[in-house]
Amino acid sequence: MGRDNRHAHQRIPAVAVLPQGLEEAGAQELIDLGAKAVRPLRRAAAFEADMACLYRLHLQCRLPFRLLRELSRFPCDGRDSLYHGVQDSVDWERWLHPSMSFRVDATGSAQGLNHSHYSALQVKNAIVDRQRELWGERSSIDLEEPDLHLHLHLGRGEAVLSLDGCGGSLHRRGYRAAMGAAPLKENLAAGLIRLTGWDGTTPLVDPLCGSGTLLIEAASLARGQSPGLERTFSLEGWADFDAELWRDELERARRRSQPQQPSAPILGWEQDADIAEQARSNVAAAGLEESITINTGDFRDLSLPAGPGMVVCNPPYGVRIGAEDELETLYGDLAQVVKREASGWEFWLLSGNPAVTGALRMKASRRIPISNGGIDCRWLHYQVR
Numbered sequence: 001m002g003r004d005n006r007h008a009h010q011r012i013p014a015v016a017v018l019p020q021g022l023e024e025a026g027a028q029e030l031i032d033l034g035a036k037a038v039r040p041l042r043r044a045a046a047f048e049a050d051m052a053c054l055y056r057l058h059l060q061c062r063l064p065f066r067l068l069r070e071l072s073r074f075p076c077d078g079r080d081s082l083y084h085g086v087q088d089s090v091d092w093e094r095w096l097h098p099s100m101s102f103r104v105d106a107t108g109s110a111q112g113l114n115h116s117h118y119s120a121l122q123v124k125n126a127i128v129d130r131q132r133e134l135w136g137e138r139s140s141i142d143l144e145e146p147d148l149h150l151h152l153h154l155g156r157g158e159a160v161l162s163l164d165g166c167g168g169s170l171h172r173r174g175y176r177a178a179m180g181a182a183p184l185k186e187n188l189a190a191g192l193i194r195l196t197g198w199d200g201t202t203p204l205v206d207p208l209c210g211s212g213t214l215l216i217e218a219a220s221l222a223r224g225q226s227p228g229l230e231r232t233f234s235l236e237g238w239a240d241f242d243a244e245l246w247r248d249e250l251e252r253a254r255r256r257s258q259p260q261q262p263s264a265p266i267l268g269w270e271q272d273a274d275i276a277e278q279a280r281s282n283v284a285a286a287g288l289e290e291s292i293t294i295n296t297g298d299f300r301d302l303s304l305p306a307g308p309g310m311v312v313c314n315p316p317y318g319v320r321i322g323a324e325d326e327l328e329t330l331y332g333d334l335a336q337v338v339k340r341e342a343s344g345w346e347f348w349l350l351s352g353n354p355a356v357t358g359a360l361r362m363k364a365s366r367r368i369p370i371s372n373g374g375i376d377c378r379w380l381h382y383q384v385r
């Protein structure tokens with residue numbers, strides 16, 4: 001479809017869905033990429049963007065799970081108003097031909113609509129009934145790879161119907177076939193790195209790197225890689241998809257991703273040889289072999305490059321009974337290594353267990369609450385003396 005200049009600069013209301021604790025950082029990322037009227041919410045940020053910016057966010061954002069483009073908004077006080085609102089507020093003849101598949105997800109609640117599965121079903125029924133009136137046939141549902149991915153949010157007496165243009169959660173970058181043990185989600189790791197303020201000019205070290213997620217997200221950030229370049233986005237099937245504008249944004253994202261100056265050393269240690277090997281294959285899949293070195297070994301034996309730089313880590317924090325003594329020793333040793341090797345460096349640690357973090361016997365200068373897959377964690381900052 002060609003460029004429709006009437007709408008190219010129209011501001012579209014949208015929402016970025018974010019990990020809890022990364023709302024402010026996620027809002028800042030949206031602003032940096034050109035979004036307007038950005039407002040952090042709980043686990044999300046609302047914003048407005050013209051179509052070029054919306055495309056750019058899909059290609060370049062690191063922190064959101066998904067981006068939801070508002071299609072319509074209408075008052076909703078129950079089942080009937082939801083059904084009729086869905087039918088009347090969107091030109092379904094334009095957006096969803098029966099040859100296209102779709103899926104609906106729902107969040108929030110309204111009177112008589114307390115189960116999101118039921119609300120989603122109500123939206124689906126309204127749409128397929130409308131399609132039967134228009135064409136005498138209906139779309140099929142595809143939960144895996146729908147042509148149109150709809151999202152309903154209910155709250156404050158309103159329904160907001162949006163399109164998810166991502167085609168699967170954005171945190172799956174595609175480089176991580178191998179997962180190690182208890183890996184961080186890629187967007188969470190990117191957010192943690194963003195919170196450190198690391199700018200790529202000083203060494204970055206993860207002494208317990210697992211599958212290497214923190215290191216890969218850091219190196220990708222330092223090299224200006226756009227995480228979305230290799231993805232397929234369902235927005236390419238939208239009725240108003242502007243292929244020329246999309247190509248412009250793809251080109252812009254590619255130009256940013258050109259390998260830049262070699263960055264400072266980015267190093268990881270992992271004691272489990274299999275997991276270290278997985279980390280290396282993830283690094284290779286991300287195209288970052290020149291930027292990242294993974295060492296197999298115990299962090300107690302590490303030696304650091306000339307600094308100062310930054311140590312980041314996500315040590316095990318264990319839920320196994322009886323493991324706490326072992327963990328206290330590990331945390332105590334980690335503090336000793338950091339003090340011995342990284343004097344003058346900054347040290348960031350993701351803690352999911354305050355009892356074992358106490359074994360560091362170091363005083364954090366910042367404690368940022370972060371939810372890691374539902375576990376209440378703290379991203380702790382220490383200035384190593």
Ligand SMILES: C[S@@+](CC[C@H](N)C(=O)[O-])C[C@H]1O[C@@H](n2cnc3c(N)ncnc32)[C@H](O)[C@@H]1O
Nearest residue numbers: 183184208210211212213270271298299314316
């Ligand atoms: C929670 S995982 C890190 C996950 C990582 N952030 C990721 O996204 O894959 C902790 C890792 O520390 C490693 N580890 C535990 N003790 C270690 C030690 N003494 N030296 C080096 N690595 C160690 C474990 O094998 C495990 O892979």
